[in-house]
Amino acid sequence: MSLEERELEVLIGPQHPASGHMRLVAKIDGDIVVELRPNIGYVHRSVEKLAEVKKYLQIIPLVERPSLADTTANNLAYVMAVEKLLGIEPPPRAQYLRTLLAEINRIHSHFYGMGIHGVMIGSSTAYMWCFGDREPLIELAQELTGARLTYSYIVPGGVRRDLPQGFEDKVEKVMRYLENRMPDYFDLYFNNPVTRARLEGVGVLTKEDAIKLGVTGPNLRASGVPYDVRKAEPYAAYPELDFDVITEEAGDAFARVMVRVREIQESIKIIRQVLKKIPDGPILNEKYMKMIPPNLRKQVEETGHIKFPGVFANLRVPAGEAVARVEGGRGEVVFHIVSDGKMSPYRMRMVTPSFRNVILFEHLTKGARVADIPAIYGSLDYFPPEADR
Amino acid sequence: MKFEELKSQIEERMKDLGAEVSGKEPNVVDVKVPRERIVEAAKRLKEMGFDHVKAVTAIDYPNERFEIVYVSSSYSNLELAYFIVNLRTDLPYDDPKMPTLLEVWPSVLYQEHEEHDLMGIVFEGHPRMGERLLLPESYEGIPPLRKEFKVKTEGINA
Amino acid sequence: MQDLLSIIMEPYVFVPLIFPGITVAFLLLLVIIWLERKIAAKVQLRYGPLYVLKPLGGAIQMVADLLRYLFQEPIIPKTVDKLAFIMTPALLFGTAYLPTIAIPVSPTFYAFRSDLSLLIVLALSTLAPIFTVVMGWASNNKFSLIGGIREGYIVVSYEIPMFLSALSMAVLYGSLDLVEIAEAQKGIWGIFLNPVAAITMLVLMYMSTSKFPFEIPEAESEIVAGAYTEYSGILYGLVMGASYVKLYVLSLVFTILFLGGWNPIPGFMANDPLLPGVLLFIKAFIIIVIGAFLRAVYPRFRIDQAMDLGWKTMLPLSIISIFISLVEVMIMGGA
């Protein structure tokens, strides 16, 4: 054995309690990270290739699968791209319902991210609380859509279900519950001096770097860039709703968490507005509504559950190109679809927020301590399957 | 800013690069340049405020060409953030090489790497050419996103 | 039978074997891990272990776990240093438990009495971390190595202030004999005379036993399980138990130094070891439960922050506590 000094290469993952489905190759010098390279692709399922052999409607569940905690964003962005190609607009009520589900999903996606972050810095309580309080929201979404996470709720031209009876009351109860719980979250976790010590000043991303690296979502806004697709290119019912874009200036791990917390509060505000303003009317575009056989149309009106017109099985989309973007819980989801007029897209490009944020692993961990790796990882709300697609 | 205004601004700036500028209402501008000029075109777009790339899409037209699309937009200028500029270029099918835009837009690091990995496009000057990103290290054969790579489907009958 | 009982009741057998020795330590281990999980579960809005003996809330969950550890195959990787790898868990557990022999149970019931029993306990309790470091080295695994090194760093940052704050009580009472120290607290407990020393010692105790927020050498999300990464089966059971046993020993010391030991006891009971022993145990148990509760409140510190706390906050505080003791001794006219 020699006594030469050298860097230690640590392979964190893919079998590691906090690596997720990826490997972080870290070169460390003592306790300092010299270089860290994320090695992704362990859960690559080639959504883009599969989309070329699946029909347009069949792609909806496919694009949801990669990001399980944030399915609505992918669902909505994909359907918006298809709608742009089809040249149809959903009716106003469907727009509001899309917004409602998107915001419910945003809250529980943020809880998911915060919970994972909590356990990464050692607070099992933050993890359990976040995952526990995510449950009422999932229960709401389940009542609206019929599934816990993979909603497949948004279809070209509208949504699949109308509001169930008494849904407004239930939503209001959950919103009040979350508001009541927030102070305890602050006392026990966010304002806990140990949490502060672990997160403040860790993994600082400057505004210039955030813009340069093209990161997205809360990670971008925590560095002081007020970019939010909901404001930049308003979609669904957002143009008619009043809400703020949450930003923080510090750009560190704590600022990223705080953006999520404040966005939850903002989402509560949006959900209340949606339920107050939601207009009456159909939930599927008239063009498709007319294609439903008359006896079923009556049933749709009675039950509020859409029956698909037969054309949905082999939906043909006019040739052309469309780019759609949506602000999901983790950030901006971009779909770029090239259609050649057939039943499947000619090329579908799906860019998820995690894939755009993966660059931050290299950038933020340089010079950090070994113990900061999970603290930074968690603060990015990074989800490996979403990045791999 | 109006759509037409932006389009004519881009046309103005890109004139000497031989760019074809077209657009789709209400907010998408397409700029097509030859591959030798793409770095210059990207630089000019960046000067205008299009500071990041949202997606790099490579489209395969078998035995004809590859089309690369850089979907860019702005973070620093919120007025421009509404617009999307697609910077496009064609590559010959048998020589899918182009200079990397990493110098102009560092945000394409992983996006270009992925298109290299899955579509077999070579981005000259990109530091990770030849490395795998999503595919296993040992993968050999046709890049899976190319049309030659066939995915079997089952049909509806059992 | 009678003879056997009387032999067992002899202090020099009873103390190491029954209380505070191995039997109670072992039972405590089973209870405290269960309780720790229950407390954390309650704070976290769930139930915790429940299905092993459901009427008692899963109270014998740890027996089931112990059986699992016993019958699980201890895997010894090819690349490890075999002798060191196999021996360290036993040595670690043994050294963690060793200091109990010097801890008195009542004014008259102890294995042996020494004027230096406080020093003996403290000195013996320092031995254990060495084996953690050895484990980190013997496992031949990068995460284990980092864990071992972390343990080494942590040790140097808690030992000195912890000893100083313990010794400040010796200064206050003018003795290094645990019996005398406890007896001196018939009136006011040490914690009221020198709260600074008490807080310092309490925090550093949790630090030395890797309780949250100082669970740094085995931080799961960072280095898997630190020095224990490669251990499995009963070997892992031993290393996991060791830190609880160490906490138990230090809690007994803390009780004797600051919480009046077996005081207050009625005079006529003073010679019977039963009540003093129970009192001592209950107080120590509360200290352990607080340590278990911290897990539900805190995330973990980074190593540099914990060392910062040890050197920059706790060391000055422990020196201050010695001064407090000195001042009080001067005011009260010396012991």
Place this chain on the structure above:
Amino acid sequence: MAVERTIRHIKALATGAKYMLGGHRLTLMYPDDIQEFPDGYRGMIEYDWDTCIKCGLCAMVCPADAMKMYVSKEESEEGKRPVRRPGINYTRCIFCGFCVDICPTNSLKFTKVHDVAFYTFEEQIYPPERFREGIPKPQYDKEPRRVRAVLDEKRGIRYEPVE
């Protein structure tokens, strides 16, 4: 700063203690309690043999190739074009419910059962003849209590027994 930190430490500990002593629990006591799902839950699928018009839309729309058109042995006559009816493969089904929503005669219906647990791989494939017999009833050692999730302002979520 130090004072503020101390206050925050105390607040954190007090909040922890508050939940340790009081506080609610969010656990669903599975498998002693089993949750009844709300109406419209997308569970396993029921098939109505008589109303089915064998149009094949369900198989066409299925995103996971779970729903397929099987040759119906009892109806197909030799020499003629075989009659095909839908069957489902639960190893693949992702419970999106597209087949139910597209069925023009309401021959496919949702049930609230979601227990896709089988002993063998083959058992999970439901050709039309088996498909019509309905879904298997989940079996329990001890009949579990049926509970329903009730959203609550104070406790978030409560599980109340249903009769």
